[in-house]
Amino acid sequence: MANHFPASATFAPDRPAAIARSIWITGGALSGKTQTLVDWFQGLRDQLPPGSRVLALAASSETRWALMERLAAVGWPAIDCTTPLGFFEQEVMLFYPLLAERAGFVPQFPLLLRPENEQELAGQLWGPALAENPDAPIAQPLRERAVRRLLDLLQLAANSGTDLAEIPDRLVQGLGPAAAVELPGNWVDRAGALIVEWRDWCLRRGLLTYGLVSWLYGHFLLSDPRYLDRLQRRYQVVLADDTDDFPALAGRLLTLLQEGGAWAGYTHNRDGASRLGLGADPVALQPLADRCTDHLDLGRANHDLVQRVAPLLSTVAREPFAIAPWAEAWPPTVQVLTTIARAQLLRETAETIVQAVQTEALQPQDIAVISPGLDSIAGYTLASILRDRGLPVTLLGNQRPLISSPTVRSLLTLWTLVYPGLGDWLNREDVAEMLVGLSTEPDPWLATPEPAATGAGSIGTEAELDLALPDLAETSPTGLRRAIDPVRAGLIADHCFRPDRQRPELLPVEVFARWDRLGYRATMAYQKLRSWISEQQQQLRQRLVRSPLIVLDRAVQQFLWHGGRLDPAELAALRELLEAAHRYWDISHRIDPQAPETETIHKFIALLRRGTIAANPFPSQVLNPAPSGITLANIFQYRTARLSHRWHFWLDASSPLWPRGGAAVLFGSPLFLQDWNGRRRTPDDEEQADLDRFDRVVHDLLGRCRDRLYLCHSDLSVTGQDQLGPMRPVIDASELGVGN
Numbered sequence: 001m002a003n004h005f006p007a008s009a010t011f012a013p014d015r016p017a018a019i020a021r022s023i024w025i026t027g028g029a030l031s032g033k034t035q036t037l038v039d040w041f042q043g044l045r046d047q048l049p050p051g052s053r054v055l056a057l058a059a060s061s062e063t064r065w066a067l068m069e070r071l072a073a074v075g076w077p078a079i080d081c082t083t084p085l086g087f088f089e090q091e092v093m094l095f096y097p098l099l100a101e102r103a104g105f106v107p108q109f110p111l112l113l114r115p116e117n118e119q120e121l122a123g124q125l126w127g128p129a130l131a132e133n134p135d136a137p138i139a140q141p142l143r144e145r146a147v148r149r150l151l152d153l154l155q156l157a158a159n160s161g162t163d164l165a166e167i168p169d170r171l172v173q174g175l176g177p178a179a180a181v182e183l184p185g186n187w188v189d190r191a192g193a194l195i196v197e198w199r200d201w202c203l204r205r206g207l208l209t210y211g212l213v214s215w216l217y218g219h220f221l222l223s224d225p226r227y228l229d230r231l232q233r234r235y236q237v238v239l240a241d242d243t244d245d246f247p248a249l250a251g252r253l254l255t256l257l258q259e260g261g262a263w264a265g266y267t268h269n270r271d272g273a274s275r276l277g278l279g280a281d282p283v284a285l286q287p288l289a290d291r292c293t294d295h296l297d298l299g300r301a302n303h304d305l306v307q308r309v310a311p312l313l314s315t316v317a318r319e320p321f322a323i324a325p326w327a328e329a330w331p332p333t334v335q336v337l338t339t340i341a342r343a344q345l346l347r348e349t350a351e352t353i354v355q356a357v358q359t360e361a362l363q364p365q366d367i368a369v370i371s372p373g374l375d376s377i378a379g380y381t382l383a384s385i386l387r388d389r390g391l392p393v394t395l396l397g398n399q400r401p402l403i404s405s406p407t408v409r410s411l412l413t414l415w416t417l418v419y420p421g422l423g424d425w426l427n428r429e430d431v432a433e434m435l436v437g438l439s440t441e442p443d444p445w446l447a448t449p450e451p452a453a454t455g456a457g458s459i460g461t462e463a464e465l466d467l468a469l470p471d472l473a474e475t476s477p478t479g480l481r482r483a484i485d486p487v488r489a490g491l492i493a494d495h496c497f498r499p500d501r502q503r504p505e506l507l508p509v510e511v512f513a514r515w516d517r518l519g520y521r522a523t524m525a526y527q528k529l530r531s532w533i534s535e536q537q538q539q540l541r542q543r544l545v546r547s548p549l550i551v552l553d554r555a556v557q558q559f560l561w562h563g564g565r566l567d568p569a570e571l572a573a574l575r576e577l578l579e580a581a582h583r584y585w586d587i588s589h590r591i592d593p594q595a596p597e598t599e600t601i602h603k604f605i606a607l608l609r610r611g612t613i614a615a616n617p618f619p620s621q622v623l624n625p626a627p628s629g630i631t632l633a634n635i636f637q638y639r640t641a642r643l644s645h646r647w648h649f650w651l652d653a654s655s656p657l658w659p660r661g662g663a664a665v666l667f668g669s670p671l672f673l674q675d676w677n678g679r680r681r682t683p684d685d686e687e688q689a690d691l692d693r694f695d696r697v698v699h700d701l702l703g704r705c706r707d708r709l710y711l712c713h714s715d716l717s718v719t720g721q722d723q724l725g726p727m728r729p730v731i732d733a734s735e736l737g738v739g740n
Contacts, residue, residue, distance in 0.1 A: 022264040024289040027298030028306070029703030030644055033267035034241050036296065038070045040265050041239060045076055048263075052236035055257070056081040059245035059275070062641050067241050080235075084250035085210060088217040092208065095227060102220045108206030108590075114580070116612040117587055118209050122198055123147045129194065130187065142184060149182050152666040154195050155211035159247035159279040160672040161218055164199070167192045174671040176680050182667050205590055218249045222256065232260025239265045244272035245640075248284035248674060258291055266292065271300070271699040274639040277665030284674040304331045305702040305709055314695045317659070317726035336734040337712045342652075345714040346378060349649055350385035352710065353630065356647065357391060364391050368631040368645040370638050370701065372657035375718060379632055392629030397637040401611035402580070405573035407560065410437030412605055414555050415548065416504065418536045421598045423501040425605055428493040431506075435489035438559040439525040440480045480565055483525035488518050492526055506530050532558060548597055549581055580613050635697055636664045644704040653711035654728040659694035694726055 023040055027033045041054075056071060056079055058064040068081045082090065092099065093110060100107035113121070123144065130143050153167055162170070168191050171179040179188045187194070202212055221227045238257045240246065243266050258264050266288055273282045289295065300306050308331055337352065339345040349369070356362050369382060383393045402408055413434040416422035484492070495512035498505045508530070509515045509523055518526070536554070539545050556574060560566065566574070581604065588600045607613065631643065635658075670676060670689065702709070713731045717723050 021294070022258065022292040023266070023294040023296060024292040025265070025267045025296045025298065026270055027267070028269065028271050028300035029642075029700050030301050031298040031703075033269065033298060034067065034070065036298065037239060037241060037265050037267050038074065041071070041076075041237070042074050044237070044263060045074060048076075048236060052078065053234055054079040054237040054239065055087070055235045055262075056239040057084055057087065057241065057246070057250065057254075059083065059242035060640050061086075063242060066642070067239075071239075084246055084253070085214070087253075088249070089208075089210075089213050091221060091227075091231075092213050092216050095221060098224065098227065099216050099220050102224065103203065103216070105203045110206050110208050111583075111586055111590055112213075113202075113207055113209045113587065114583055114613075116580075116607060117584065118151060119144070119147060119612065120607060121207075121587075121591075122151055125198060125201055126150070126194055129190070146183050146187055149667045150187075150191060150194055150198075151209070151211065153191060153668055154198070154209075155214065156279060156666060156669055156672040157195075158211050158214035158218060159249050160281065160284075160674075161248055161252065162672055164195050164215075165192045167195065170671045171668060173678060174676065174681055175668065179668075207587065207590065214247070214249055218252065222249075222252060228256060228260075232257060232262070235262055237263045237265075241267050242269055242272060243267065243285045243288065244269050244282040245275040245280045246285055247279045248281040251281070251285045251288060254285075254288055255291070258288075264288075264292065269700070271696045271703065272639075273696060274636060274700070275664075276693070277661045277669045279666075279669075281673050300699065301703045303706065304333055305705055306699065309334055309709065310699045310702045313698045313727060313730070316729050317691060317694050320726075320729045333707065334709045334711065336653075336731060337710055338714070338731060338734070340715045342378075342714040342716060342718050343381070345651075345712055346381045347385065349651065349710075349712050350382055350389075353386065353649065354389045354391065362647065364393075364630045365628055366646040367649070368633065368638065368643065368647070368705075369649045369651055370633055370635060371651035372635050372655050372660075373662060374632060374634045374651070377718065378651065382632060386630055394629045394631050396631055396633035396641060396643075401608075402573060402576055402613045403608045403611055405570070406433060406437050407570050408573050408577050408608070410434040411552060411555055411577065412608065414438065414533070415552065415601060415605075417506065417533050418540070418551055419548065419598050419601055420502055422602060422605075423499060423504040425602075426499060426504050428497055428499075431497045432486070432489040432493035435484045435492055435526065435529070436482055436486055438529060438555070439482050439484040439489075439522075440560065440562065441483050441521075441525070442479060442481075442562065442565075480562060483521040485522070488522045491518065492522075496526075506533065529559075547585065548601055549578075549585060552578065552581060576613065580608075635701070636662075638704075639697070639700055644706065646705075646707040647710070648701065648705040648708070649710045649712055650701075651712050652714070652717065652723065654713045654723040654725045654731050655717065656723065656725040658697065658725050658727065659690035661693060691726075 021044070023037075025033050025036050025040075054071075054076060056067060058067045058081065061083060064081060064083055064086075068079075071079050071081060080087075089112070096110055097107050126147060127143075130146060154164070156162075157164055157167055168189055171183070171188050171191065183191065199212060199215070202209065208216075235257060238254060240250075240254060243251075243254075254264065254266075266285075268282075268285070268289070273280060276282065312330070337345065337348055339348060353367055353369075356367070357364060371378065379395055379398075383395065386393050409430065410433060413426065413430045416425045491512065492509070496507045496509060498507055506526075506529070509518065509526055512518070515523065532555075536545070536551055545551060556578075560570075560574065584604050584607070585600065588595060588603070631638070631645065633641070633643075670681060670685075711727065711730065711734075713723070713728075715722065
């Protein structure tokens, strides 16, 4: 069943309908597609009239930086380089008054919801409806999963141009009873109505999600003659890199630009489609090739791993017992590591890497460890062993929950001490952690000595008070140290913290009978913290603080900044905390301007404690350099980052997860592809899709491995089960001495 966008006519009759010149470049990984596209544009620039504007689209934010750097070398001044979704968002924001007129809602300044805000608000809106189940009550985790599924369906429908009212019919036709597993009760039949309710609720309040951005752009802007006329006159050239990872909506945009007379250059990776299942639709982009006047096929990388190993692995995946045809062709550039237990496999893999760096003239940045699902245990074990041996390690796309940062938890604890009514979030362990985290100071050997205090009741000199307990603080690489170490922080929390639901309080240090054992620096740091909290509370009573965000920013400046001497991990966590807090407050005030600040803080802390926000600030870095150490990544992360290395280590090579998409495939995504035939998907369809995905993964990864491949296998997986994936026959053959 095909997906259809609103039909459009040619709204620029003064522009030629025929394409003067366009090119479709096809090739595998590292075949030179992007550079060929840039070279084509370099040769085109002399034919362009002055002032011509260029739209350059990349598949992801990572590849966008690389494309920007290459296009910058051409020297053309007017280039807009972005991603398809970034362009949709830009256009929706720019033409929001026009959208309000077309859709019939009151225009407000639009606010983009982050995924965690989207999940929370949609759950609140749909809560009463999703709780209604005539058969049995549905557990909260199932309800939260159903909310996420419905929001994903909105994004899939918007990217494919599917009408929202068709969603229930597609689920019933394509999945049948299996749809009720993910959407229990009567939610399948109500999916379209619930999504429409969410859409209208957001638009009335000026709130946007990524799904709504795509829906507004495809449903209204691309069918509006006024917008199309401006769009086609704005851009004279369009460049699209890695169109195999573009959604169908982007194909419609590119088609309209070509219809308007724009010069067009496209690249397509035949082994790509890494985002298939997340909205990408390579089939929907294929008609662009028919519109191009020039076609260039660069083929695949020309080395043994691509030309010999990739076809053999694909054959074995489909015919596991056909060992003889490929055994003799197995090249020596492929090695196999086999163990019984997975823990032993991790150790042997790490030792092989260390030995290779020491004896093979390899640099750490020449090695990548790739797994179909790099779990936390494997990532931590490998990183620890390699770092202990002096090798740097980069965990690609490592997004830990923001609440896992001690610095973030310390700031949240400080918040609860400043504002009333938040004592339920506090315990002594939190207070002790805050005392350690917020007592950073420059190294005392580099700082000016503190003056000695005298007189009755004074805290004494540093020399007098630092004798009782040893100094446990260590200087960090940034030149900072903790004035309060964990031992002293525990003593202070046990004796000087008074818990209370409404007004928790830090008591004077003299409440502790043996406060003289704390030491001079710890005592001064504690008193400084107490004084700061009292000052903020006084300003709150005088209504001199307009927002809790001001208190948060003051805390960062007072206790953490120290002239910017923060390590990158802490800095990323702080930036993400401030960005998330600002966005959350903007959205909360848009929904309920009269909500008490304490209630908003309470909800924000609850959101963080659920672990739904990761330390991934925007932009993560101005430039996107290649990893400087050994790369650890899963398949999806490695392919979307478009990396390449000399040596690959494929961890859990015999895992059945290699052909599966896992979390990179959204619920119901095959039903929104251009080539869906409208029939119910069968197990044979799923098996064929997995084999096709495995074929693309193998060819793509081997195209990014230049010298040597290690297949790392353990008989037992992390769960203790046998691993019987598509590459298991290769492992068994190696143990029998067949091939290499």
